[in-house]
Amino acid sequence: MSSDHRAGPHELGQNFLTDRRIIQTVIDIVADTEGPIVEWAAGAGALTVPLSKLSRSLLAIEIDSHRVAAVRRRVGPHVCIVEGDILRHAPPPVGAVLVSNVPFHITTAVLRRLLGQRTWHMAVLITQWEVARKRAGVGGATQLTAQWWPWYEFSLRQRIPAGSFTPRPSVDGGLLVIERRTRPLVTGNPTRYQQWVRAVFTGPGNGIAEILTRSGIARRDALRGVR
Structure with missing residues (x-):
């Protein structure tokens, strides 16, 4: 500018x-x-x-x-x-x-x-x-x-x-x-959730489970982040 x-x-x-x-x-x-x-x-x-x-x-x-x-x-x-x-x-x-x-x-x-x-x-x-x-x-x-x-x-x-x-x-x-939204759909840590989304969009692999595994995100941590 x-x-x-x-x-x-x-x-x-x-x-x-x-x-x-x-x-x-x-x-x-x-x-x-x-x-x-x-x-x-x-x-x-x-x-x-x-x-x-x-x-x-x-x-x-x-x-x-x-x-x-x-x-x-x-x-x-x-x-x-x-x-x-x-x-x-x-x-x-x-x-x-x-x-x-x-x-x-x-x-x-x-x-x-x-x-x-x-x-x-x-x-x-x-x-x-x-x-x-x-x-x-x-x-x-x-x-x-x-x-x-x-x-x-x-x-x-x-x-x-x-x-x-x-x-x-x-x-x-x-x-x-x-x-x-008056009530967010996610009550966990926003940063953790957004990292999870980033892994899903950019991580290697086929399907969410494989992508998260290859990205080093434990499945239980991912689920915790979206609750």
Whole structure:
């Protein structure tokens, strides 16, 4: 990412959402929730401005100082717009709903950071179509999704055509909603469980039992990790 905050959207990896129907879909999802709202990568304010009309606490984070100033002029004093790096900013407050048109080039880093935080209860994300599809387990779960599935529900809401963004990206986007489970499916050590999943996805062998044996994970330890 360029250190020049005056760089254009390509340099910042941002594709601004311009489709009003998609914007309204995001707002409708958020409107059906409660709690403070946090927006990552606010960009030019396409989501920030309508989110501000929900009359809830709203914190929007954007790395470009010029866009921060521009969005501030478009919203009321109840909205906090700050300049910052979403990969380094403090976690959202407890019970928050997180919204983001995620810069495509940092999608994986954003998801890993987000899933490791324990405060927010729902995330409404726009990502690349393939990322949204895989995270929702469409066509089979990925390792990352499987590692976090006991704690979160992933749902794919819709495909977003590339023409819904400016500049137009080379791929379509997807609307992904992640909700924290009220009761995790796994009560054991998260690290142990995630190591077990990693072994299943990457270990040599045929079948879970052989993979775990070759990976040096005792079967009883694996079972303990998923209880």
